[in-house]
Amino acid sequence: MSRSFQTGGIVLRNNRFGEIHKGVTLLSPDHGLFSAVAYGAYSAKGKLRSVTNPLCAGTFFLYRDPVKDAVKITDMDCRDFFEGVRSSIAKFFIASVWLEMVLKTFGGDAAETFALLRGSLRLLEACAEEAAPRLLVQFLWRYLGLAGCAPDTGACAGCGEARGENRGLVYRRGVSGFFCRGCAGAPGAGGLVPLSAGALNYLAYSRGLPLEKAAACAPDAASFAALKQALLFLAEDFAGGPLNSVRTGKGIL
Ligand SMILES: [Zn+2]
Known part of the structure; x- marks a missing residue:
């Protein structure tokens, strides 16, 4: 896995940390189950706010920070929002x-x-x-x-x-x-x-x-x-x- 990578995935779970940051657990066909962080995703204007909720599926653009050994979500192309399932x-x-x-x-x-x-x-x-x-x-x-x-x-x-x-x-x-x-x-x-x-x-x-x-x-x-x-x-x-x-x-x- 290079520092920047992308993968398909489905969001399974969120957890909040700090005031506005969102921990996201994903299932990816390439990397299995793993966690990543969507910084600012709980703020009102966070661009990753809605597309990192559970059930969202699409392509995740990620960055692995080798120092913190953490994965950050830099962007998400949401293909399936599953509105009919949510409603x-x-x-x-x-x-x-x-x-x-x-x-x-x-x-x-x-x-x-x-x-x-x-x-x-x-x-x-x-x-x-x-x-x-x-x-x-x-x-x-x-x-x-x-x-x-x-x-x-x-x-x-x-x-x-x-x-x-x-x-x-x-x-x-x-x-x-x-x-x-x-x-x-x-x-x-x-x-x-x-x-x-x-x-x-x-x-x-x-x-x-x-x-x-x-x-x-x-x-x-x-x-x-x-x-x-x-x-x-x-x-x-x-x-x-x-x-x-x-x-x-x-x-x-
Ligand atoms: Zn028997």
Whole structure:
């Protein structure tokens, strides 16, 4: 990395320091997760004020100060502002879950994660509000898949017995994998989420589809509701604890 460089990126988080300076955490396809400083971005006239808020995506022009070992944002060409996501409470909470997941758990391939996040946000921006929960499910399922943490939909994680496409499996809070009834055991503190054959077939089938097509179909409403709950739990299992966005989005997500 030379002193001046540029990269694509999505802003995941801000933090204020001093009166007017903004710390910006970015996901870049080239450099993964990193922090940079937008000096003056909290002042009324700061040119980086709006384009360094969470969700903004585009090209960042950066300068690495070798003495301070800090990266400064000198300019930003914002290509996606995601106004449609910001103006819908339901979409905004979904996007917040995605950003928090990446912030807390990123450790994989930066280019793949960036492509999934930006592609999901662009579809979320454009979709009807009732389609948004399907994108939530698809993002989480694909993100877990990239991390190698997506449970097998075809067999019990306990006894290994093949599921067969007419049978469901059970998600158990805090335990990775889906289980047959016999292996799922009694509901623990977190409870069990039964997943129908339709929900599991949907996960298995949609894995091979482009995101847009996968999010255009879904199992029946009850199966989908259970699937969404199980994936939000799996996301928290993967993050190693509760997600603030899931807690605050309860009843909306
Ligand atoms: Zn079993």
